[in-house]
Amino acid sequence: MIPAQFDYVAPASIEEALSALAEGGDDAKIMAGGQSLLPVLRMRLNAPELVIDLGRIDSLRGVRDDGDAIVIGAMTPHSEVQTNSLVHEHTLLISRAVAEVADPQVRHRGTFGGALAHADPAGDLGAPALALDAQFVVAGQGGTRTIDADDFFVDLFTTALEDNEILTEVRIPKRTGWGAHYEKFVRVAHQWPIVAVAAAVRVEGNTIAEARVGLTNMGSTPLRARSVEEALVGQPATDDAVRAAAASAAEGTNPPTDLNGDADYRRHLVTVLTRRAVLAAAER
Numbered sequence: 477m478i479p480a481q482f483d484y485v486a487p488a489s490i491e492e493a494l495s496a497l498a499e500g501g502d503d504a505k506i507m508a509g510g511q512s513l514l515p516v517l518r519m520r521l522n523a524p525e526l527v528i529d530l531g532r533i534d535s536l537r538g539v540r541d542d543g544d545a546i547v548i549g550a551m552t553p554h555s556e557v558q559t560n561s562l563v564h565e566h567t568l569l570i571s572r573a574v575a576e577v578a579d580p581q582v583r584h585r586g587t588f589g590g591a592l593a594h595a596d597p598a599g600d601l602g603a604p605a606l607a608l609d610a611q612f613v614v615a616g617q618g619g620t621r622t623i624d625a626d627d628f629f630v631d632l633f634t635t636a637l638e639d640n641e642i643l644t645e646v647r648i649p650k651r652t653g654w655g656a657h658y659e660k661f662v663r664v665a666h667q668w669p670i671v672a673v674a675a676a677v678r679v680e681g682n683t684i685a686e687a688r689v690g691l692t693n694m695g696s697t698p699l700r701a702r703s704v705e706e707a708l709v710g711q712p713a714t715d716d717a718v719r720a721a722a723a724s725a726a727e728g729t730n731p732p733t734d735l736n737g738d739a740d741y742r743r744h745l746v747t748v749l750t751r752r753a754v755l756a757a758a759e760r
């Protein structure tokens with residue numbers, strides 16, 4: 477379908493974008509890569525009167541080293557995050573997960589911030605961001621504020637962003653030297669995950685000293701598997717020990733039932749994927 481008619485602006489600064497957003501009110505919508513927004517408009521699930529394209533705001537794009545964190549601009553395309561050496565060295569889990577987002581075409585247009593702001597529970601970037609304690613820097617008319625990952629994802633397609641705010645960058649604390657893996661389960665290549673598991677571990681000798689585990693599509697938001705994290709610490713990185721820790725991965729989850737599988741299937745699947753993700757992370 478063709479979208480309903482809308483006005484289009486492409487401001488050159490964050491300030492101009494915020495002014496356009498304030499003027500447009502409820503009838504305005506931010507556009508990043510357009511990879512999720514345009515299908516929504518074409519299906520007429522949303523019909524904003526004004527689309528504000530962030531594509532000309534250079535300050536929103538790029539990756540930088542900020543001491544104890546790697547900072548990824550909201551408008552940085554997935555393909556740039558995927559190949560960035562800082563991201564790879566200090567936040568390997570993000571490199572691993574972003575490589576699993578869709579296909580090269582979508583990764584070329586879609587953005588890191590757009591995917592997180594969209595907050596699709598099957599999106600591949602929420603669980604790694606949550607597992608690594610990312611912080612979301614947000615600009616509004618009153619200035620900027622920072623939202624912790626624990627508070628950012630509120631519900632299905634809903635974040636803590638207010639209607640008049642723009643996500644500007646995502647700060648990811650460095651975990652240099654940690655192993656990481658993103659285990660995504662799909663029926664055919666380049667699909668959204670039925671379930672996926674993001675794991676990052678720090679191994680000393682053959683013992684897991686620290687662990688972070690995030691779950692994709694096991695509820696209306698990305699989830700942390702805290703009981704698995706706690707069970708892993710102090711354990712050897714062996715199949716038996718990791719399998720035992722992974723057994724509690726579905727604890728506290730509320731997975732959906734759909735044509736790809738019912739909730740019980742996903743509860744079983746997540747234990748299998750957690751074991752695979754943690755063992756693969758520990759090898760690196």
Ligand SMILES: Cc1cc2nc3c(=O)[nH]c(=O)nc-3n(C[C@H](O)[C@H](O)[C@H](O)COP(=O)(O)OP(=O)(O)OC[C@H]3O[C@@H](n4cnc5c(N)ncnc54)[C@H](O)[C@@H]3O)c2cc1C
Nearest residue numbers: 506508509510511512513578586587590591593599600643
């Ligand atoms: C065929 C296809 C397959 C895909 N497969 C996957 C997949 O397997 N895994 C996966 O994770 N994703 C997948 N995606 C989605 C992809 O990751 C998109 O890039 C992402 O969902 C949206 O990013 P975007 O930059 O295109 O944002 P847009 O579509 O432009 O925006 C998405 C939403 O976020 C809001 N928004 C965007 N940027 C900001 C900002 N800076 N501040 C405030 N609000 C903002 C917009 O207003 C809109 O509501 C797929 C998309 C397509 C088309």
